[in-house]
Amino acid sequence: GITCTIGAYEYGKPVNPGLGVDASLQSQYPAASPYVTAVGATMLTCPGEPECTGPNTEVTCSSETGAAITSAGFFSQFHPVPTWQAKAAAGYLSANAAVLPPAAVFAQGGRGAPDVAFMGHNFEISAFDSGSCSVMPGIDGTSASSPSFAGLISLINDARYAAGKSSIGFLNPYLYAAPIGTFSDITQGSNHCRQVTTAMYYDQTCNLDSQPGSLWIGCSAWGYPAAEGWDAATGLGSPIFPALKTYLLAQP
Secondary structure, three states: OOOEEEOOOEEEEEEHHHHHHOEOOOOOOOOOOOOOEEEEEEEOOOOOOOOOOOOOOEOOOOOOHHHOEEEEEEEEEEEEEEEHHHHHHHHHHHHOOHHOOOOHHHOOEEEOOOEEEOOOOOOOEEEOOOOOOEEOOOOOOOOHHHHHHHHHHHHHHHHHOOOOOOOOOOOOHHOOOOOOOEOOOOOOOOOEOOOOOOOOEOOOOOOEEEEOOOOOOOOOOOOOOOOOEEEEEOOOOEHHHHHHHHHHHHHO
């Protein structure tokens, strides 16, 4: 098998636009597919800012806490929960029933996303536009988290090749069977808010220009909170690379 990582999207818990902001909670494809590894986003509460004196805690990336996006999470209406995720998803639904959206508005028996999370706030990237642009200011997105996580898995596959083994193949069953300590469990934050804007683009001088959004802006009473274990905000959590590498290297 192979592993394909995909960002879990960036506007919190998706809703059906045609039914209003608090209608039914939707899933987003392809991140809702059980055949991909969906990656959510995290952020630090005190990311190297001189004026910040509080604890530097990794939390759910959210517009509510200063990010431009909110890491999405959802349960698929079309794909049932896979066997490798069933125990984790059931535990989340049971332990957090009192703070989850009403049972009637989301697919409790569906495949949950994301699977894991990775830093997705203040990424500095290089870009070129006819030679006039070299470095963009910090950006936010699960589209930064997903390839970063994929890079870690590529390094682990390189180590497996060096040890005379094949690549890990389809990753998800291994992730959900990983021992405690393989991931940093993210237990703070929620995806009940949406992204700051519906469109972001950079002009030719690398300045961020934003188009004001409408439906997707703001917060809702409904959303999926981060919690102990797997959750529909940050998945299993953020990988602890040495532990994840040791665990996956030990697999046949």
